[in-house]
Amino acid sequence: xxxxxxxxxxxxxxxxxxxxxxxxxxxxxxxxxxxxxxxxxxxxxxxxxxxxxxxxxxxxxxxxxxxxxxxxxxxxxxxxxxxxxxxxxxxxxxxxxxxxxxxxxxxxxxx
Amino acid sequence: xxxxxxxxxxxxxxxxxxxxxxxxxxxxxxxxxxxxxxxxxxxxxxxxxxxxxxxxxxxxxxxxxxxxxxxxxxxxxxxxxxxxxxxxxxxxxxxxxxxxxxxxxxxxxxxxxxxx
Numbered sequence: 001x002x003x004x005x006x007x008x009x010x011x012x013x014x015x016x017x018x019x020x021x022x023x024x025x026x027x028x029x030x031x032x033x034x035x036x037x038x039x040x041x042x043x044x045x046x047x048x049x050x051x052x053x054x055x056x057x058x059x060x061x062x063x064x065x066x067x068x069x070x071x072x073x074x075x076x077x078x079x080x081x082x083x084x085x086x087x088x089x090x091x092x093x094x095x096x097x098x099x100x101x102x103x104x105x106x107x108x109x110x111x
Numbered sequence: 112x113x114x115x116x117x118x119x120x121x122x123x124x125x126x127x128x129x130x131x132x133x134x135x136x137x138x139x140x141x142x143x144x145x146x147x148x149x150x151x152x153x154x155x156x157x158x159x160x161x162x163x164x165x166x167x168x169x170x171x172x173x174x175x176x177x178x179x180x181x182x183x184x185x186x187x188x189x190x191x192x193x194x195x196x197x198x199x200x201x202x203x204x205x206x207x208x209x210x211x212x213x214x215x216x217x218x219x220x221x222x223x224x225x226x227x
Binding site (some may be wrong): 096098101 | 117137144153154155167206212215216217218220
C-alpha cells in the first residue's frame, strides 16, 4: 500500500482558503486518493475522493496532477468549525475497507 | 437513517476486567469494521465483517480480543483481562458492498476505553 506524507499541522484564519498537500510517490495505477476529516472525540468522516484531475463537492476540492504522486485538498473560506485533523489515504480500487491512516494534518483555524 | 451507533461512549474499568462494546451499523450496510485509535495517532484497522462472516483480523487483535456479528447486523467487540495499553478509542464503521467508491466508510462516534 502506498505511503502518504502530509504536514503534521497547519494554521489558518477564518475566511481564508486552506490547501493541504499530500505526497504519495508510490501510488499504484488502481489507487484512489481519499481524504477524511476528524473532529475531537468523533469518528473520521469521509470528505472527498478522486483518481485524477479535479474533484469538487460541497465540502472541498481535490486537485490531482497528471503524475498522481501528490494531491492537494482545498478548503474554501474556512471557519472555526473546520478545525480538525485531515487524513490523506491511498486506497486500492478493490479495497474492502481496511484503510491505513497516518497521523494526519491538524488544521487550526483562528478567528 | 441514524448513522453508525456505538455504545457505551465511555467506559472506565480496572485492569483485569472484561469490557464489551456494541456497534449498530447503518441498516443497509453489509460490511462492518472495527478500528482502534490512540491519542495523536490515526485509526488502526482491527477487523472486518461481511454479513456475519469475519473475513480479516489484524495482528493487533490479540487473543484477548474477540469480535462477533452473529446475525449480520450489530457487532460486539469484547476485550478480556484488560490492560492499561488497551486504553484507546474503539471505532466502528460500516459500508455497503456496492458503495460509490473504495475507502468510503461511515464511522461511528467511538467508544472510549480507559483502563486504570
